[in-house]
Amino acid sequence: MPQTLYEKLWNSHVVADLPGGEALLYIDRHLVHEVSSPQAFASLRDGGRRLRRSGTHLAVADHAVPTRTRGGIIDDPLARAQVAELEDNARSFDVPYRPLDGELQGIVHVIGPEQGYTLPGMTLVCGDSHTTTHGAFGALAFGIGASECGTVMAAQCLKQRRARTMRVELLGQADPLVTAKDIALAVIARVGALGASGHAVEYAGPAVEAMSMAARMTLCNMTIEAGGRVGLVAPDDVTFAYLKDRPLAPKGALWDQAVAYWRGLRSDPGAVFDQVVTLDVSGLAPHVSWGTSPDEAAPITARIPDPATLGADSARRHAEKALAYMDLQPGTALTDIPIQRVFIGSCTNGRIEDLRAAAAVARGRQVAPGVRAIVVPGSTATKHLAEAEGLDAVFMAAGFEWRHAGCSLCVAMNDDRLAAGERCASTSNRNFEGRQGPGGRTHLMSPAMAAAAAVTGRLTDVRDLMAPGEMTR
Amino acid sequence: MIQPFIRVDGPAAALPEENVDTDIIYPARFLLITARLGLGPYAFHDRRFRADGTEVAEFVLNRPEWREAPILVAGANFGSGSSREQAVWALLGRGIRCVIAPSFGEIFQANCYRNGVLPITLPPAQVAALSAAAAAAHPFAVDLEAGTVTVAGRPPIPFSVDLERRLALLNGWDETATLLNAYGADIGTFEERHRRHQPWLFEGENDA
Numbered sequence: 011m012p013q014t015l016y017e018k019l020w021n022s023h024v025v026a027d028l029p030g031g032e033a034l035l036y037i038d039r040h041l042v043h044e045v046s047s048p049q050a051f052a053s054l055r056d057g058g059r060r061l062r063r064s065g066t067h068l069a070v071a072d073h074a075v076p077t078r079t080r081g082g083i084i085d086d087p088l089a090r091a092q093v094a095e096l097e098d099n100a101r102s103f104d105v106p107y108r109p110l111d112g113e114l115q116g117i118v119h120v121i122g123p124e125q126g127y128t129l130p131g132m133t134l135v136c137g138d139s140h141t142t143t144h145g146a147f148g149a150l151a152f153g154i155g156a157s158e159c160g161t162v163m164a165a166q167c168l169k170q171r172r173a174r175t176m177r178v179e180l181l182g183q184a185d186p187l188v189t190a191k192d193i194a195l196a197v198i199a200r201v202g203a204l205g206a207s208g209h210a211v212e213y214a215g216p217a218v219e220a221m222s223m224a225a226r227m228t229l230c231n232m233t234i235e236a237g238g239r240v241g242l243v244a245p246d247d248v249t250f251a252y253l254k255d256r257p258l259a260p261k262g263a264l265w266d267q268a269v270a271y272w273r274g275l276r277s278d279p280g281a282v283f284d285q286v287v288t289l290d291v292s293g294l295a296p297h298v299s300w301g302t303s304p305d306e307a308a309p310i311t312a313r314i315p316d317p318a319t320l321g322a323d324s325a326r327r328h329a330e331k332a333l334a335y336m337d338l339q340p341g342t343a344l345t346d347i348p349i350q351r352v353f354i355g356s357c358t359n360g361r362i363e364d365l366r367a368a369a370a371v372a373r374g375r376q377v378a379p380g381v382r383a384i385v386v387p388g389s390t391a392t393k394h395l396a397e398a399e400g401l402d403a404v405f406m407a408a409g410f411e412w413r414h415a416g417c418s419l420c421v422a423m424n425d426d427r428l429a430a431g432e433r434c435a436s437t438s439n440r441n442f443e444g445r446q447g448p449g450g451r452t453h454l455m456s457p458a459m460a461a462a463a464a465v466t467g468r469l470t471d472v473r474d475l476m477a478p479g480e481m482t483r
Numbered sequence: 484m485i486q487p488f489i490r491v492d493g494p495a496a497a498l499p500e501e502n503v504d505t506d507i508i509y510p511a512r513f514l515l516i517t518a519r520l521g522l523g524p525y526a527f528h529d530r531r532f533r534a535d536g537t538e539v540a541e542f543v544l545n546r547p548e549w550r551e552a553p554i555l556v557a558g559a560n561f562g563s564g565s566s567r568e569q570a571v572w573a574l575l576g577r578g579i580r581c582v583i584a585p586s587f588g589e590i591f592q593a594n595c596y597r598n599g600v601l602p603i604t605l606p607p608a609q610v611a612a613l614s615a616a617a618a619a620a621h622p623f624a625v626d627l628e629a630g631t632v633t634v635a636g637r638p639p640i641p642f643s644v645d646l647e648r649r650l651a652l653l654n655g656w657d658e659t660a661t662l663l664n665a666y667g668a669d670i671g672t673f674e675e676r677h678r679r680h681q682p683w684l685f686e687g688e689n690d691a
């Protein structure tokens with residue numbers, strides 16, 4: 011029987027079949043951050059348990075950390091206590107830890123791949139729903155709750171129900187200014203915020219094969235916004251080239267052995283998926299979200315839809331509520347929407363490729379009057395690389411703030427948050443009510459589009475600012 | 484540590500809204516709190532309070548009839564969004580032991596079971612009827628042993644729960660302990676085989 015990539019990954023990790031159709035799944039790696047781990051460590055302490063394989067976990071502080079300064083004492087007493095608790099837990103339970111002030115710190119989903127911790131063929135979990143990011147490497151990666159983090163620590167296993175499978179086939183060739191983020195928003199708008207519920211989504215086709223690892227990570231990252239449990243791309247030479255010589259990737263003969271195994275990690279010809287979605291990305295326009303659910307997104311050339319024209323009742327009701335919250339009127343051209351804030355960063359779009367794309371737009375331009383724009387690299391290593399390339403200077407000359415690495419305005423747990431009513435062009439992944447601060451309004455888009463919004467002060471088609479040759483993916 | 488769930492009686496709060504996500508149930512800024520207990524005051528915080536801190540009197544959980552309601556009758560896709568377990572802990576902190584909805588966010592639902600909260604999935608029409616009964620302040624009884632939801636004076640409505648989940652809830656079993664007891668040996672056997680197949684996953688542990 012031909013198997014899908016998901017089935018191969020699943021089957022190679024089943025420890026036992028459980029009554030009721032679930033399975034006990036072996037977990038190879040667990041990323042630990044300060045917000046979802048304290049309770050898990052506490053459950054270990056309460057149960058008098060140790061970690062089964064402490065070296066398979068990797069701990070780092072990212073969610074709540076300030077990005078204005080680094081080193082020294084964290085102002086917010088709660089955040090300070092949370093980071094201290096993570097350090098203390100990592101020490102007591104012998105978990106590898108990336109210090110906040112060190113070169114290896116960053117958002118869990120950025121540093122995992124960057125350090126070669128994420129590898130094809132493995133199972134990887136984290137107490138954060140955007141763990142789907144790591145599926146870009148052909149790893150079975152998904153977000154879990156804090157209790158499950160405790161279970162993984164103690165048992166290196168989780169009870170899981172096998173997902174259904176969906177193949178998203180991306181055909182054609184996208185315009186150079188149209189990125190994986192635009193494609194992700196287009197796919198989500200097509201299938202709906204629940205369209206991939208209970209599914210493992212494999213992205214395939216020529217447009218995926220042509221993507222860099224950064225782009226594939228953006229695509230897999232956003233899978234959860236279509237309700238998908240897992241995002242996947244079959245590993246190929248692009249993957250292996252990215253991973254080779256990363257600090258935690260296998261070396262020498264083990265590397266060769268690993269690559270030979272990884273080459274088999276692809277859906278067999280004739281493998282059957284429960285759902286197939288096909289999208290031709292040729293001619294696709296950059297996308298932005300206009301509502302409070304990630305599927306409420308449209309090409310930048312469009313107008314705000316009239317909820318009355320939306321087919322399903324639930325979509326209409328949601329859109330009505332969303333437009334009220336967003337303070338937008340049906341029929342408004344998306345490019346007529348003014349913004350006050352810009353956020354470039356997050357595990358969706360905080361990688362070096364993303365910063366380069368945004369800098370290409372910012373170069374020689376100025377942030378519009380009345381707009382506050384921040385750039386928050388996804389990791390400290392990314393920050394330093396960007397500085398070596400002079401991107402920080404480009405951003406600062408244009409009037410952007412250049413920050414330290416962390417989740418920042420993606421989740422608004424540190425002091426970076428929107429004021430009520432403020433509208434933000436954001437490269438993050440969620441436009442839920444209040445996600446970037448109570449009453450804040452989020453428009454999701456790509457880094458280049460966010461930079462374009464920063465310099466014009468409104469949602470903007472970046473293709474109107476840039477000549478096609480000015481930037482490549 | 485997990486309170487067994489056998490039967491819960493009391494008023495049910497109706498929140499017939501779709502896609503109530505975990506950000507609404509537990510706003511992200513409170514994630515800085517590292518405790519599991521005592522999170523009740525933060526449940527639905529931004530629905531219950533205005534920015535100036537005053538209470539929104541008409542929000543269902545602020546109404547005297549439903550302040551202590553142990554049951555929530557919710558809309559489709561309740562608890563969607565993130566894996567944050569605080570959403571469940573905050574409900575528990577308010578004494579909510581059971582949520583009835585047409586569908587749930589998947590991770591949220593699993594988190595419910597792990598914490599002794601019973602998520603009941605019923606067809607939309609039944610949930611709508613229960614929601615109306617809840618809004619009319621009829622008392623509810625949720626009986627896990629019998630597998631029924633009953634609105635006082637009406638015939639019981641049956642619901643189904645996965646057998647293992649049901650046993651764990653009835654007995655208040657902790658999932659980790661249950662797994663380790665039942666499958667400890669299998670995990671060891673698997674690990675040896677896995678090490679032979681993908682040895683690089685076992686390299687250099689702890690000198691990372």
Ligand code: SF4
Binds near residue numbers: 118138416439
């Ligand atoms: S950047 Fe946002 S989505 Fe990504 S890990 Fe941080 S909080 Fe989660």
